[in-house]
Amino acid sequence: MVRVQQAPFDLNALYHSLSAERTDIGAVASFVGRVRDFNEQPDVEALTLEHYPGMTEAVLTRIVEQAEQRWSLANVIVVHRVGRLTPGDDIVVVLVASAHRHAAFEACEFIMDLLKTQAPFWKKEHTRQGDYWVSERHSDKEARQRWEQG
Amino acid sequence: MTLTHLNARGEAHMVDVADKQESRREAVATGKISMQPETLALLSDGGLPKGDVLATARIAGIQAAKRTHELIPLCHQLMLSKVSIEFELDHTHSCVHVSARCRLNGRTGVEMEALTAVSVACLTLYDMCKAVDKGMIIGDIGVESKTGGKSGDWVRDDLNKVSSKALPESSLEKSAESQKTVTVLFFAELRERIGVEKLSVSLGDLGAPDIVSLKRWLTTRHTDFMALENPRILCARNQDMVSVDTMLKPGDEVAFFPPVTGG
Numbered sequence: 485m486v487r488v489q490q491a492p493f494d495l496n497a498l499y500h501s502l503s504a505e506r507t508d509i510g511a512v513a514s515f516v517g518r519v520r521d522f523n524e525q526p527d528v529e530a531l532t533l534e535h536y537p538g539m540t541e542a543v544l545t546r547i548v549e550q551a552e553q554r555w556s557l558a559n560v561i562v563v564h565r566v567g568r569l570t571p572g573d574d575i576v577v578v579l580v581a582s583a584h585r586h587a588a589f590e591a592c593e594f595i596m597d598l599l600k601t602q603a604p605f606w607k608k609e610h611t612r613q614g615d616y617w618v619s620e621r622h623s624d625k626e627a628r629q630r631w632e633q634g
Numbered sequence: 635m636t637l638t639h640l641n642a643r644g645e646a647h648m649v650d651v652a653d654k655q656e657s658r659r660e661a662v663a664t665g666k667i668s669m670q671p672e673t674l675a676l677l678s679d680g681g682l683p684k685g686d687v688l689a690t691a692r693i694a695g696i697q698a699a700k701r702t703h704e705l706i707p708l709c710h711q712l713m714l715s716k717v718s719i720e721f722e723l724d725h726t727h728s729c730v731h732v733s734a735r736c737r738l739n740g741r742t743g744v745e746m747e748a749l750t751a752v753s754v755a756c757l758t759l760y761d762m763c764k765a766v767d768k769g770m771i772i773g774d775i776g777v778e779s780k781t782g783g784k785s786g787d788w789v790r791d792d793l794n795k796v797s798s799k800a801l802p803e804s805s806l807e808k809s810a811e812s813q814k815t816v817t818v819l820f821f822a823e824l825r826e827r828i829g830v831e832k833l834s835v836s837l838g839d840l841g842a843p844d845i846v847s848l849k850r851w852l853t854t855r856h857t858d859f860m861a862l863e864n865p866r867i868l869c870a871r872n873q874d875m876v877s878v879d880t881m882l883k884p885g886d887e888v889a890f891f892p893p894v895t896g897g
Contacts, residue, residue, distance in 0.1 A: 517897050533896065534821060534822050535896070536819070536821055536870075536873070536889060536891065538873050539870060539873035539874075539889070542873050542874075564896060564897075575896075575897065576896070576897050596897060599896060599897050600894075600896065600897040601894065602875070602894065603894060603896050603897075604821065604870075604889075604891060604894050604896075605894055605895065605896025605897070606821060606822035606823070606891070606892065606894060606895050606896070607895045607896070608822070608823075617822060617823040617826075617892070617895075618895045619893075619895070620866075620892075620893035620894070620895055
């Protein structure tokens with residue numbers, strides 16, 4: 485399941501919907517991305533997440549499908565928030581369920597690495613010194629390229 | 635529509651703003667100064683005789699915004715909370731784009747302050763560079779947007795940026811050709827830079843029905859679209875990331891955006 489929403493998500497509820505009544509699932513890996521109070525500049529007071537409605541969901545769905553082709557997965561949930569968020573808020577959650585842990589760990593990281601470089605989200609950070617659009621990171625590009633070689 | 639600076643007898647008067655609600659107001663104005671490529675090169679290398687041109691022009695623009703009421707007869711004196719001036723050196727068109735943003739919590743708009751800031755910043759650029767180039771031209775000064783106040787938010791209409799031919803809705807006689815349009819979207823920093831979110835462009839206006847030609851056509855319409863020439867800018871056709879040589883069909887949705895930064 486892929487979802488883009490403004491509202492906060494309930495990790496526990498998502499975990500239940502992922503694995504309830506599924507006795508074939510032996511492992512669940514999860515990743516939660518949060519808003520930091522420092523990034524390119526200190527004193528980040530808030531950030532605004534913009535996205536491309538329609539394309540975002542399509543890209544996330546495609547990333548999940550690619551993960552499902554690469555590993556044997558039982559279920560995947562990706563929820564990404566948009567709008568104004570403040571430090572400590574959750575931004576994104578990826579939950580991956582599989583029979584064994586290696587597939588769950590790897591697929592979870594794979595989904596995040598592709599999301600970071602392909603899903604059309606943009607962050608604008610609001611600091612005491614002013615607002616700025618966050619730049620892409622070279623390390624994110626390298627993290628994605630790792631999967632292309634493997 | 636009436637002119638609020640004229641009273642019932644058509645005489646100029648200052649508008650009484652005492653009863654107006656205070657609100658957060660912001661205005662952005664832009665302008666440009668065109669010069670010889672050699673002058674622009676000297677400017678960007680810091681090689682001009684009067685020293686740091688941009689820093690001086692920035693201070694001049696900020697000072698000017700604060701003194702707008704001394705220059706414009708019926709303008710109120712405002713307690714500006716912020717004035718920022720930005721310069722963009724455009725080597726392709728051999729000019730400097732100047733943009734001023736003014737903000738306050740108050741009872742009157744700040745577009746006059748933003749316009750004054752841009753004008754004086756441009757004049758200062760002229761003064762700082764005139765030793766090497768007397769033929770510089772200041773132009774295209776205008777308000778890009780204003781927010782807050784009774785008259786509400788205003789953004790320069792896309793129609794002013796792109797000829798009405800690009801927007802078939804605006805023509806009474808829709809030819810079959812003009813209906814063959816594509817929708818163009820801009821996101822994030824690029825949208826803010828260009829000041830346009832969405833456009834409808836007739837494929838018939840383009841040299842060829844592909845994304846390269848669309849970009850070229852947009853950049854000839856308004857210099858703001860030069861931002862599309864930045865190699866970092868990505869594009870999508872029908873919500874799929876594509877390269878610029880991709881062909882376009884009527885009804886396609888094309889999006890331009892900076893590198894993504896989610897997660």
